[in-house]
Amino acid sequence: MNWNKSYVRHRPLLEADYKRKPRLKKRQGHRPAVMPILMLMIVILTGVVIASVSLKKPAIEKSTLETSNLVSMTNEIIALPPLDSSLLISPAVVGSAVNSKSSAIKPQPDSILAGAIEAKITTESVTIRKGDTLSALFSQRRYQTELHDILALGHSTSKLREIHPGQTIDFKTKGSALASIKLVLDPLHSLEIIKDANGYSVLEHQRSFDRRSKMAFATIDSSLYLAGQSVGLSDKIIMQLAIIFGWDIDFALDIRNGDRFSVIYEQLYLEGQQVKDGVILAAEFVNAGRSYRAVRYTDTNGNIDYYSENGHSMRKPFLRTPVDFARVSSGFNLKRRHPVLNTIRAHRGVDYAAASGTPIKAAGDGKIIHRGNKGGYGRTIILQHGSQYSTLYAHMRRYSNHLKVGSRVKQGQIIGYVGSSGLATGPHLHYEFRINGVHRNPLTVKLPDAQPLARAALQRFKGETQERFVQLELFSSTRIAQFAQ
Numbered sequence: 168m169n170w171n172k173s174y175v176r177h178r179p180l181l182e183a184d185y186k187r188k189p190r191l192k193k194r195q196g197h198r199p200a201v202m203p204i205l206m207l208m209i210v211i212l213t214g215v216v217i218a219s220v221s222l223k224k225p226a227i228e229k230s231t232l233e234t235s236n237l238v239s240m241t242n243e244i245i246a247l248p249p250l251d252s253s254l255l256i257s258p259a260v261v262g263s264a265v266n267s268k269s270s271a272i273k274p275q276p277d278s279i280l281a282g283a284i285e286a287k288i289t290t291e292s293v294t295i296r297k298g299d300t301l302s303a304l305f306s307q308r309r310y311q312t313e314l315h316d317i318l319a320l321g322h323s324t325s326k327l328r329e330i331h332p333g334q335t336i337d338f339k340t341k342g343s344a345l346a347s348i349k350l351v352l353d354p355l356h357s358l359e360i361i362k363d364a365n366g367y368s369v370l371e372h373q374r375s376f377d378r379r380s381k382m383a384f385a386t387i388d389s390s391l392y393l394a395g396q397s398v399g400l401s402d403k404i405i406m407q408l409a410i411i412f413g414w415d416i417d418f419a420l421d422i423r424n425g426d427r428f429s430v431i432y433e434q435l436y437l438e439g440q441q442v443k444d445g446v447i448l449a450a451e452f453v454n455a456g457r458s459y460r461a462v463r464y465t466d467t468n469g470n471i472d473y474y475s476e477n478g479h480s481m482r483k484p485f486l487r488t489p490v491d492f493a494r495v496s497s498g499f500n501l502k503r504r505h506p507v508l509n510t511i512r513a514h515r516g517v518d519y520a521a522a523s524g525t526p527i528k529a530a531g532d533g534k535i536i537h538r539g540n541k542g543g544y545g546r547t548i549i550l551q552h553g554s555q556y557s558t559l560y561a562h563m564r565r566y567s568n569h570l571k572v573g574s575r576v577k578q579g580q581i582i583g584y585v586g587s588s589g590l591a592t593g594p595h596l597h598y599e600f601r602i603n604g605v606h607r608n609p610l611t612v613k614l615p616d617a618q619p620l621a622r623a624a625l626q627r628f629k630g631e632t633q634e635r636f637v638q639l640e641l642f643s644s645t646r647i648a649q650f651a652q
């Protein structure tokens with residue numbers, strides 16, 4: 168019905184057109200003024216021509232198209248296309264289109280008319296780009312006064328002052344007046360400021376992710392990374408796996424054909440859409456026939472860590488390798504010919520070749536008991552860890568600032584940088600590991616386990632994680648059974 172009203176509204180223009188020129192030529196004649204509208208007409212007309220070939224189904228498609236146009240009419244003044252296009256086609260087809268439309272959508276003429284009369288509400292969504300300022304964004308839209316008033320609200324709107332590229336601001340206007348703005352701070356937080364007759368109100372919206380757990384299983388024929396990719400794991404999850412099990416398994420050297428893993432991890436959803444991966448909840452890695460299992464657990468102090476079934480942290484008191492991006496250039500060998508001295512000399516440590524300046528990390532929590540030149544070792548640091556263990560780091564280019572004998576260091580803390588001080592053929596770290604004063608091979612020594620949870624904490628741990636380990640076990644065994652078939 169409203170369709171007819173609109174027809175009347177636009178009729179004079181179209182009749183004038185008809186008098187001057189035949190239909191198709193007319194379009195070109197009006198190109199400069201109504202080009203976009205004519206383009207749309209052509210599209211619709213094409214659809215209708217198809218409709219006239221096969222009447223029933225395409226007519227419904229057309230009605231869908233018109234529905235969307237009618238809806239947009241209440242917001243913006245582009246009501247022309249559906250009407251004009253109907254005038255350009257044969258009466259028979261118009262009839263079928265009208266019929267299908269009225270049966271398909273049953274429009275409410277009054278509401279649509281009312282929408283057209285009332286001030287239009289429009290929303291403009293602006294993505295903030297580098298260099299954009301709040302005042303520029305508002306003054307481009309002639310809302311300097313509004314911005315002033317909004318910022319005068321004080322603390323509640325102060326986040327507006329910290330906009331940064333990638334965020335979006337929605338400007339909602341009613342007629343030409345600002346109705347509200349909404350700043351999306353991040354996927355979970357937004358700030359909405361609504362203007363009405365009484366002034367401004369500020370709303371802080373917060374949502375949270377919907378967490379769903381997912382499982383994956385893979386066997387490894389080349390690397391952990393490729394195996395993870397092959398079952399659709401993101402880099403983030405693969406990296407987490409490597410970190411959790413990296414204390415027990417050297418993923419560069421220890422991986423064997425047929426190693427496998429199972430992982431239960433989280434995927435984070437917002438409004439039904441998967442946004443990103445969360446954390447690993449539990450995982451099993453089988454390396455050379457030996458199974459390692461870990462579960463994520465938050466203790467009573469709120470500390471989060473991964474633990475084995477018996478309540479030991481997966482994190483060991485010692486790093487296996489105190490330098491990243493290094494390769495073993497010389498192993499532990501009690502009968503090695505010294506490369507500089509050219510004599511048989513025991514090599515009681517491991518050499519890691521690395522670029523000069525590569526950071527050296529403390530293998531474990533400890534105390535510096537030596538810092539300084541030590542003969543052929545050059546610049547050297549020795550750390551004491553508890554009563555039994557000590558580690559030595561030699562040939563350093565320099566030490567980390569502020570470290571001296573007696574300083575306490577944390578595991579992973581950078582204590583110095585790779586160099587070639589002392590008797591060295593090139594930049595490398597010479598690393599030694601001693602237990603009760605005896606040199607041990609850092610590559611093969613059985614590193615001590617982390618302290619287990621205390622008894623009460625262990626009970627709580629077992630109670631809360633048992634189900635997760637069972638879930639992991641069930642999942643692994645079913646997948647292995649499937650794999651074997």
Ligand SMILES: [Zn+2]
Pocket residue numbers: 497514516517518596597598
């Ligand atoms: Zn060495």
